[in-house]
Amino acid sequence: MSTGDGDPMEGFDTTIHAPHRLRVCALLEAAGEAEFALVQRRLGLSASALSKHVTVLMDAGYVEQRKAVRDTRQRVWLRLTRQGRAAYQGHLAALRAxxxxxxPAH
Structure with a gap:
């Protein structure tokens, strides 16, 4: 939280800032939860590239995955964690600042 004047870099998150990770967070925040394949198509990434970005976000505690069988195939759904949503919102606020x-008053 800001202490008044606030450093515009407060809330800036280098983990989220990478363009593909920022787009993953934006998509998941809007969708709530999305299947891995949908995220892959929307972002135009290979499965391996998306997997690497998702792993970084999961390691930071920002994204979680849910696996389930659908149409006899294993599917993976992604969503932001509460911590991930807060970090994403903080990062957006830092970018705006x-x-x-x-x-002109300062």
């Missing part, structure tokens, strides 16, 4: 026009 960094890119905001300077306050």
């Amino acid at each position: 960094i890119t905001a026009p300077p306050d």
Whole structure:
């Protein structure tokens, strides 16, 4: 949380900032939960590239996966954790603060 003036970098998250990870978080926040294959198609990534980004987000505690069988095939669904949602929102707020026009009063 900000202490008043606040450093615009507060909340900036280098784990989320990588473009593909940022897009994964944005998609999952909007969708709530999405099947791995859908995320892959929407982002135009190979399965291995998406898997690497998801692993980084999971290792940070930002994304969790749920596996289930559907149509006799193993499927994986992804969603942001509570921590991931908070980190994503904090990162967006930091980006807004960094890119905001300077306050002429300061």
